[in-house]
Amino acid sequence: MRKVNVCPYSVDWVAMFIEESKKLNQIFGNEIIEIHHIGSTSIQGLKAKPIIDIMPVVEEINVVDKFNNEMKSIGYEPKGENGLLGRRYFKKGGDNRTHHVHMYEVGSYGIERHLAFRDYLRTHSDVKVSYGDLKEKLALQFPYDIESYINGKDQLVREIEKNALDWYKTNSSQFKPISIGKLKSKSVMVYRIIL
Numbered sequence: 001m002r003k004v005n006v007c008p009y010s011v012d013w014v015a016m017f018i019e020e021s022k023k024l025n026q027i028f029g030n031e032i033i034e035i036h037h038i039g040s041t042s043i044q045g046l047k048a049k050p051i052i053d054i055m056p057v058v059e060e061i062n063v064v065d066k067f068n069n070e071m072k073s074i075g076y077e078p079k080g081e082n083g084l085l086g087r088r089y090f091k092k093g094g095d096n097r098t099h100h101v102h103m104y105e106v107g108s109y110g111i112e113r114h115l116a117f118r119d120y121l122r123t124h125s126d127v128k129v130s131y132g133d134l135k136e137k138l139a140l141q142f143p144y145d146i147e148s149y150i151n152g153k154d155q156l157v158r159e160i161e162k163n164a165l166d167w168y169k170t171n172s173s174q175f176k177p178i179s180i181g182k183l184k185s186k187s188v189m190v191y192r193i194i195l
Helices: 012-031 061-073 109-123 125-141 146-174
Strands: 032-038 052-058 076-078 087-092 099-105 175-183 186-193
Touching (some): 012 052, 012 061, 012 099, 052 061, 061 076, 061 087, 061 099, 099 109, 109 125, 109 146, 125 146
Parallel strands (some): 052 099
Antiparallel strands (some): 032 052, 087 099
């Protein structure tokens, strides 16, 4: 049974993202257009489950399925869409989960949703603290009940997501992609706010 573990932010999470992105690029090569670090581990200062969420963007989502065996070879379990139309989802680590990969086709609504949520929390520290505190409380309350943990934060997540999407529509131009390293012919992309 998987334990719900929420811990303080770690700078190691960025390095883990970069390292895993290199492996994904070796597998998918030119199929990947961008790779984003998403989820709670991508937000400096946010308490999180120590699972790295990675969002590669590809030109054609159906091509991803051809790489399932290669993903298995580096420890991932292919889960197909796993409940979200147009996504390809992979998880690594079994009950000791370390990584999630959420792949989307360029232009997919899922991309904007993830980036809006991430960037909103990066720029709204009061919301980030409230969200982190709730996650920590729920992890202590439901240490071996992932469904109750998820259900307990659902209302706040929906509220943040709605506000984030509204905010992102008028603020996304403040974010510029920056390269943090070359992966073959592609760059690993992260976003930062330009002050």
